[in-house]
Each structure stands twice: as structure tokens, then as C-alpha cells.
Amino acid sequence: MHCHFYLFIILTYVVSHQEAANILGISHVPSSSHFFLFQSLLRRLAEKGHNVDIATHFVSSENPEGYEQYDFSNKNITRLLCLKFNWSNKMWYSVNINFKKFLYIFRYNQLSLIGSLPLLINNISINVVKSLSDSDVIYFMTKVCGVEACSLTLQTPALQDLKKSKKKYDLVITEIFGSDCMLGFGHFFDVPTISLVTSTLLPWAAERIGNPDNPSYIPSHFFSSAGNLYERLENTIKLLLSKFLYAYFSSEESNEIAKEFFGSNMPSLEKLAKNTSLIITNNYFSIKQIIPAVPNLIEIGGMHIREPKILSKYFENLLSTDTKGIIYLTMGSMVLSESFDNDKLQEMFDAFVELPYKVLWKADREKLPKSLKIPENIHFEKWMPQIEILCHPNVKLFVTHGGLLSGQESVYCGVPRLGIPIFSDQFNNIRAAEKMGVAIKVAYHEISKEKILKAARKLLDDPVYKENSERASRLFKDRPMSPLDTAVYWVEYVIRHRGASHLRNVGADLSWYRYYLGDVIVVLCISFLTLLMVVVFLKFVILF
Template sequence: MKCSVVLLLGAVSVFVGDSEPARILGLFHFNGKSHFTMFESLLKGLAARGHQVYVVGHFPQKKPIPNYTDIDVEGTLPAITNNFTITMARGFGYLNLFDFIWNTNREMCRSVLQHPKVQSLINSDAKFDLIITEIFGTDCFIGLSHRFKVPIISMISSVILPWGNDRIGNPDHPAYIPNYFLPYPQHMTLGQRIINTLMVEALKLGHYYFAELPMNELARQHFGQDMPPIAELKKKTSLILANSHFSLNIPRPTVPPFVEVGGLHIQSDGKLPKDLETFINESKDGVIYFSLGSLVRAETLPKDKLEAFISAFSELPQRVLWKIDGIAGLPDNVRTSKWYPQFEILSHPNVRVFLTHGGLMGTQEAVYAGVPMVGIPLFADQELNIRNCMAKGTAVLLLYDSITKERLSSALRTALSDPSYRKNAEKLSRLFRDRPQTPLETAIFWTEYVIRHGGAPQLRSAAVDLTWYQYLLVDVIAVIVLSVIIVFVSLYVIFRKIISTCAGSMSRKLKSN
């Protein structure tokens, strides 16, 4: 572990106070490196606090860490890190994306659950004080919370997904909270609110029928036929730690067990390799850093797009660091590598712009470092992330299908030459950093809070136990409307009777005269 991380975790242990050592089990079936990077930060932090941490995952530590034990399932699934082509990424339309999140993830879960190490864990008499899982596709390991009779914390590496709120009764009003899959602003038009509402409810139903119900059958095969439905188990979630923050994402009302820890993964020793530091320092006009993230291989860009990037870069006075592998014929001001220490680069004062696909982790790193962005979103929440930054004046949006040399050059000139982008980026950085605790300190405090208080049932909202019609006050509204109708009908009948009686009396008087 790097020296600065050790010092940081030592500071955390002093800051958050004493807590009895616990046995914590982290369970992560999905092999997305960017997802695990966030979870790993908390797991290492808990280990540094003296807790015994056991981790089922695909990314074992390269060097042993005290109190941290890997239950390694690496190789169980096909690798996805740095293994997406541009065509694959661009092919993630809604249907393909949901098929991946629900169906493909369930098959991933099936493979991981069959792993001998996981089977040994399931059938063991091990004792734990807490389980930590991920909210993404299927609730692969939630059955172990029933098997071991322990509290569960769920983490999510993005803003909360539409099907994540109900497990803790977190408000999710579609009138002003755009969901993860739509690049809508906080102030939506009527049409956007209609689409957002329909999308949220459709996704909740889709997750229930295509992820939750099939997973019930698979889970019972491994955790026992007496396992309650996942719909019941997930409502026992003690806490959700979400990779969001109101300064960058949409401000929203939350219940106590929903805790924002956006930027939890951001840790650094602040050091760059000497040759890389020299390259950046010697660029008198600054540096542009270009990366399409940990999944997509930039070298798979179509020829016309590659030529647009190369041509635009060749005319820049700035130097360019480009995360790409195996590209020849580049101009002298461009340096490439298949991997770069991204946050350390973004933290360097001579880096002027981050050219990015808009993944949330990288976006948060740029926001933390106060670096303006030019965003080229490819799929999922990337356009939403870039539009959030656009609204705050820190990013320029360039849609992938619109990429030409001229448009790319124009977007870069705007971000480089308009001083408002740097000013706004520095302001947003201050807002993102301004917290009573660091994200890691916050996550550790609430994790230990759940352990100390046996699952912390005092955090639980009564909304978790309401049916949809109770939550939306449909029954209350129905009773009120029915009561009003009864009153008006009764008044109508009474007045009609009075009028009829008066009219009859008047008629008799007239006849008698």
C-alpha cells in the first residue's frame, strides 16, 4: 500500500473514533474494475481500522494487506476491463443495456455462485457481523444475509438506480429527479417529465420480472429453499452508500440510510513517473489528457474518427496524453500508453482539459482536480454526467456521431480559451470537496454505525413497509374523493327534497286560494 494511503487511513482511524473489530464479508460478483475501485477503497479502509475483511471478487490484491483476505474468483468470467470495442459500446442501446444488466448479470452470478471457493463459503459455519454487496443487476449474494443472519449494506458505483430506492424507502420523485438512464436536467419539460415517469416505473417493473424473479429460483438453489423472496430480503438493507454528491449530481431528499459518498475512490500518492512528469512540465502551453475509460479500447475507433483526433491534435500548441495502444503515425506533441495514472495526471496544474467519455469515476476525478472537460459520451449514464457538468459551466459536449476534426477542434478551443470553464471547474471543485468528512471517513463511520447498532433499525423508514397505493396516498385520496362525493350527493338529495317539499306546499296554497 502506498505511503500516503497508509497515512490517510491512519487519519481516518483517529477521526472516526474507536470501534470494536468486526468480521466483514464483501461480495461482488460483477467483474467491472471501475465498480470495484470504489468498493475496494472502503474495504481497505475498514481493514486499516482493524476489522477482518473477507472479499469475494475478481480483483485480488497484488500485495498482501493486513486484515484483508481475498476469496479470489478471478478468471470465472470473461474479462471486460479494457475489452470493449467502440462498436460494442455504441451498441449499448436501451434494450442491449438492460439485457446486460439483468440477463447477462444473472448468468455472471450463476457462474460465480458455482465457484468452489464460493460454494465452500456458502456451506461453511463462518460467522460475520456484516455483509457488503453491490446494487447493479441481480442481487446475487443477498441470500447470504439470510444464510448468515447478519445486516447488509449495499453500495452503488453510480447515482442510485431506479430499482435501488425502494429497498430503503428513499424518495424518487420523477417530477424533478431524472433517472440514471436519461440525460435530463433537474428542471424538466412536460414531455421530459412524462418520459421520466414512465421510464422509472417501467424499469422497476422490468427489474422485478427480469432480474428479481429469476434470481429467486437461482438463489434458492444455493442458499436453501427456505430463503425468503428477494423482495423481502432487500427491504432489510441497513444502509446504501451511493457514489453521488449533491454538488455534482441532482440534489434530492433522502432518508437516513441513504448516504452519498461520491468520490470515495479518489486516493493518490501525488506522484507521477519521472518521464511523465517531465513531459507535462515541459509543455509551455499545457496538456490535454484523453481517455475513454477502463472498458473501451480507443484503438478500435473507426478510421475517420481516429484521423479526426490525430489531425486536430497535430494543430494544437498543447501536448496530448492519449490512453490508446498500438497507434502509429502520431504527431510529435502526442504521447500514448495503454494505461495512465489518471488522477495523478488530472491533479497536475499544467493539465488544461480532460477529453473524456464521461464515466462517473473520471468525471468526479476531473471535478475534484478542477479541470474543464470536453465530453464524448458513448453509453449508459455518460451523457447525463457530461450534461450535469455542462449545466455548471465546466464541460463542453461533443456527441460521438458529430465528431469531425473541425467540431473537435472547436470544442477544445472553447474549453481551452474561455476562462469561465476553468473558473467554474475550480468553483465546482471547492463545492465537491467541502464536506465535514472525506467520503472515506463518512463511509467508514456509517458502516461501523450499522455494526455497532446491530443493523441500525432506527434508521429504517416506515415507507419501506407501505404498498405502492399507500405510498402514493391513492387509498387516502380515494376515501377523500368518495367522502366529498357522498357529501355532495347527500346535499343534492336533501336540497332537492326541500325544494320539492316547498314547491308542493306552494302549489297547495295556490290551489286553495
């Protein structure tokens, strides 16, 4: 009797959440760091009661901690609920908390893109990326992770079936990166579109919502500052060049692929991009130079960061040391530090052996050349729980490639950084950290025992770096809502207001010459020249 009564309460709870939205997320870039942000947002939306479908290359067979998977094929749900929940002790609290977790498994549905593209995770050699120019990076973004990723993922059974389905959605969430082809799903289902930028705002993203990107003072994605004349000139060239290369490498082919998939009556991707309801960008003003933001540009830097968990006994033992502390080293989820040139690795080893610290290095020791002399104070692990390690009180220094997510985690935990940027935005991320006084850069081609030692000792021995890191952490955390809750609020805002068109800046719809007052400047110039000619003419008449 009690069981059926509480089952009635649960069903009432379900009915009361009929306002739950159907949300489709498309994460077609085959990078785990990109998907990490998608996953954080969409899982929280599922927890909030929304029905989420996420197309991804990283299908997980595991639920988040605290969630359990059940097979209902041969079980009576009523009986399972009666057995699972504690109906007698703190009844409603138990139902309220546990049932939300229970519902999650129905509301988060993964659409597999596995096999369509090679995954960019712990499989890239330093030799592939160490000499890439900004133009090479844009080509990689727009061709490999843009047009090619678009074409191949649209051929997957998951997305082919999605196009054939009769399911109704209320919102589509895509990513702004190398191609806009997935915006077609917003048009196909006739729903608003939100775009997620997993980095700072990309050069080709601002104009679609009319956000200022004036290179006189706003650094572009591929440049870290805009101060003196030379910097402003370089910043302007890089901004214009990156926009041109995106259009040249991606736009035309992406439109062809999208129209072939969604139908020839689909508007151009450029027009669909102009209809973007909201852009969520993985940036935050306290760790990057402040940029002006229109109402539908939301900064959620650090959205992926969760509260550190209790470390396993194994890692807790690793972090226990009789030295002065721990130096944690990782080169991220893409580039293998094992692929570093042998002489660079040996120089780093020779530097670390002279420091009275234990070094935890994310790498596979078996893949390192046997000829290298590895000090006893260096310990290798193939994987480590990064946020838990960085926030551990014994960790004194973070040696990093300068990835944005890693940088945000180090700021969150208040740990100084020794940056060895390899490619893309990593250089700008480390430059920004240097300006904050929380990092020192050592370029890959400059790696030597002396330079690593000098940088590490300064970061470890000068208390200013730790003080600056702790101040940066306080500023980063001091927000009215957590980054994830902020993102969820604005996603639900767009759903509630059916696209929230009132957030849109009219500047997004202006032609370039109107936006930059080209027509006004022409009129003023003509007026000035006319006035000048009249004055000269009158002077000539008076004289003669």
C-alpha cells in the same frame, strides 16, 4: 529483553482491538471500476482493525503502498518483529504506525472469483455499445452482469467453500446492480447487510429503504433532469420502465438461483432487500441534482479518490512541455478508443494537431490502423496514473467518455471536460457537468474536426470553464469528513448498533397504494362524489 517487552505491547494492542468486526464483501460484477470502490472501502476497514474477506474477480498480488507482504511459514514471528521494527528510536510511534501496516496483511483476505466470468476491462469495442438504448443497457446490467454473473460466481470454489465454512461474520457488504442474489449471504450468516451502489442511486434501489424517487423533480438514473412537462413525462416513463425491466429480467431468475444455492427456506430477495441496513451511493450533491435522502442513504461520491502521489520521472517528463499545456484523453477502463471508427479517429487527430497543446492519449498505438495520420503532438500510453495526471498543473483539458469516477476525479482536480459519452449513465454525467459549466459534450456520431476544435478551444480559451471547475472542486472537497472516512463511520455505526434498525424509514414497509395515498385518494373521491350527489339531490328536491 527489549524485544520481548515490545512484543508484549504489540500483543496488548491486538487484544485491545477485540471489538474488530468480521466483514464479508461480495463484489461479483466483473468490472474494475465497480471493484475499485469496494477495494477502497474494505481496505480502509482492514486498516481500521477489522477482519475483511472480499470475494472479487480482481485479486491483487500486491499490497497497497506502504504495506509489505511476509511469508511466516518458516520464520519465528518474535524474531521477525524484533528485526523489522526500530525499537530504540521513537519506539512507540514506530510500533503504532508500522504494526498497523503489519496487521493489514492478516486482516484483508481476498476470495478469488477469477475465471468465473470474462472481465470487462479494456476489451469492449465501440461498435458493441455505441447504439445501445436504455433498455439494452438494463438488459446488459440485469442479465449479463446480473443473473449470469450471479449464477456463475456462486459456482466458484471460493463461494462454495464460504457457504460450507463455520466462520462467523458481523456484516455483509454487497452491491446493488443487476441482481440481488448476493443478499442471500446476509441471511445465511444472519447478519446485517450494507449495499454499495457504485453509481448514482439505481431506480430499483430507492424503494427498498423508502427513499423518495418522485419523478416530478428527481431525475432517474437514466435521465438527467426533470423540468418541463416533456422532461417530467420522459423521466416518469424511464423510471417506471427501468423498474419493470429489472423485475422482468432479473428478479425471478435471481430468486431461483439464490434459493438453489442458499436453500429453499431463504426468504425472497425482495424481502431481504427490504432488510438492507444502509445504502452507500457513489454520488454527491454538489455535482448532481440534489435528492432527498433518508438517514440510511449515505452519499460518498469520490470515495475512491486518494491524494495524488509524486509522479515517476517518466510521467513527469511526459507532462513537461514547451506547449501551452497538456490535454489528457481516456475513454475509461472498458471501451477501447482504438476501436473508434477510423474516420472519427482521424477527425480527432486533425483537430488536435491544430491546438498548441500536447495530447496524452490512453491507448495502445500498435492497435491503431497504420493508415491513420497521427500528429506529432499526440503521445500514447497503455496506462497512466490518472489522478496524478489530472491534478498536474500543466493539464488544461480532460477529454473523457463521461464515466462517473473519471468525472469525480476531474472535479476534484478542477479540470474542464470535453465529454464524448458512449453509453449508460455517461450521457447524464456529461449533461450534469454541462449544467455546472465545466464541460461541453460532443456526441460520438457528431465527431468532426470542426466540432472537436470548437469545443476544445472554448474550454481552453474561455476562463469561465476553468473558474467553474475550480469552484466545483472547492465545493466537492468541502466536507466534514472525507468520503472514505464517512463511509467507514457509517459501516462501523451499523456494526455497533447491530443493523441500526432505528435508521429505517417506515415508508419502506408501506404497500404502493398506501405510500402514494391511493386509499386516501379513493376515500376523498368517493366522499366528494357522495357530497356532490347529495347537493344535486337536495337541489332537485327544493326545485320540485
